[in-house]
Amino acid sequence: TQTYKLAVVAGDGIGPEVIAEGLKCLAAATEGTDIAFETTEFDLGAQRWHATGDTLTDEDLAAIKGHDVILLGAIGDPSVPSGVLERGVLLPLRFALDQYVNLRPSRLYPGEVSPLRDVDEVDFVVVREGTEGPYVGNGGALRVDTPHEIATEVSVNTRHGVERVVRYAFEVASKRDRKQLTLVHKHNVLVHAGHLWRRTVEAVAPEFPDVTWDYLHIDAATIVMTTNPQRFDVIVTDNLFGDILTDQAAAISGGIGLAASGNVNPDRTAPSMFEPVHGSAPDIAGQQKADPSATVLSVGLLLDFLGYPELAARVESAVAADAAAKGDAQRSTSEVGDALAARIRG
């Protein structure tokens, strides 16, 4: 038996509900195999912060590092000042575990209708950088709450950080049918960071002669995402542009309820983390209204990462088949999870 240590961070809002279904489907996918998961739950998020004032402690981090993979629900609650949990739990995990690839596939499953009139096919992957850019937490404020306040945010980009994610994106592209990579940035304004990205893509491209690449400014990319998303195969972009573009990508395909993501450390020097793109949705929390499909798809990405592409495909097919069959009936979170688990079992 191959046993993996799985850290589970259910988190806030709908997190625990969708995680329950994710684990149900993980069990279904590995049933009858020699793969086992030993799970440890980590209490991170709003409740813990209210009770103890802690976000992610050194002890938490050390304990999480002892695991092979992480499954995360959602972090965030309106009762906690904005930024505290994001910069205190979620981003520290991504950064400390060096999850430099934030992998976000977008597909329009049969049965799903895009809000875009002329679009009946969407199938691309965004490779978002995960450990640099304007997310580094470098910046500050002076004379806060006076007429002379000044606040800065610094985007930090390194050749090391950009090159490794660009190479990963080329690898992803080289394994796909169309082998097309699009770099998205804003190098006509953010010249230093933008030209670093551009030069790095130019430098890595010769290693992948079968991949063609092109470039779009982020503003133009939102237009193409609206008028011609079929143009995209693999997109590589920085942390902030990737955040923006993947929410738009989710909206034009099946919606945020179907958007999965992997925060991947490809060098496996620390555990990778899989999570739905959606947030904690406190307005519907605890009501069994959340769609667990994005979490289940994230479980698929987790299985793929561990080296089980056939199990991953089974999970993705189950979600696709459910999307095609589901109709308009209202189903509870656990009903959807049950339906998906049944399909995964086959």
Place this chain on the structure above:
Amino acid sequence: TQTYKLAVVAGDGIGPEVIAEGLKCLAAATEGTDIAFETTEFDLGAQRWHATGDTLTDEDLAAIKGHDVILLGAIGDPSVPSGVLERGVLLPLRFALDQYVNLRPSRLYPGEVSPLRDVDEVDFVVVREGTEGPYVGNGGALRVDTPHEIATEVSVNTRHGVERVVRYAFEVASKRDRKQLTLVHKHNVLVHAGHLWRRTVEAVAPEFPDVTWDYLHIDAATIVMTTNPQRFDVIVTDNLFGDILTDQAAAISGGIGLAASGNVNPDRTAPSMFEPVHGSAPDIAGQQKADPSATVLSVGLLLDFLGYPELAARVESAVAADAAAKGDAQRSTSEVGDALAARIRG
């Protein structure tokens, strides 16, 4: 006769073609009135840079400052390294002339079909900050083109700069039917800048008790822009988020061919500048293929700014009527301009 000094920057690519139609429609709108324009052409852009190495000189700037308003076509050409003209001409104009309000209305005119399946009405205004944020040109690079390269971009935000654009946005909202203002930022990650924006909106809001306001993260805003753009009335946001969101806004309404903008200095300490949102489109330059409508709508914004709302409305109605009537026939740039000028004359 009231004579205004108009600086005309036709610029690159399709710039001269669309500017010709813009001026044609400006003449049509003011025909038979006592309003006159004295125009000076400024040769700025790719051609000049190739010939002389100059972008925007101190002399150019001083001469432009002697004008009341500016009409700009488009700046940029692939023959010039990315960033040179943007950071050398366009952004220096916006910054030096303190055009802190970048006003970008979005409307779906009758006859135009949104690429969004369920959307048949779009009518909102984005008030984009124009002189701060990641556009300030503050940043740099170390060890360029080595494995140890590091590149930074600094977003600079001041209470002064944020407060004036926020107050302007509230004023715009207070004059509209729905009186609804949405702040877009990313204050859960960009905590210093984001909280400055949030606190400033909170502080200014009581001056406008009839305006309601809410908040969206930029990533969520791209979702709402796809699923429910009717929700928006006035959006206020920073320079970079505004750049991204207004291109998406153009895409979901009539397309970038109909997106107008004003770079406004509301204090009138320097001339304001009106320009289509689209770029120089070098691929179709000189072929009379460009749609001048966005430039003509920008002329409408210019007339409104100078205090002629009835002339501005006439220009906008002409574009709306043309959009409704135009059908699928191919028309040259000047044919569209002629049709618009005829409608403006009435």
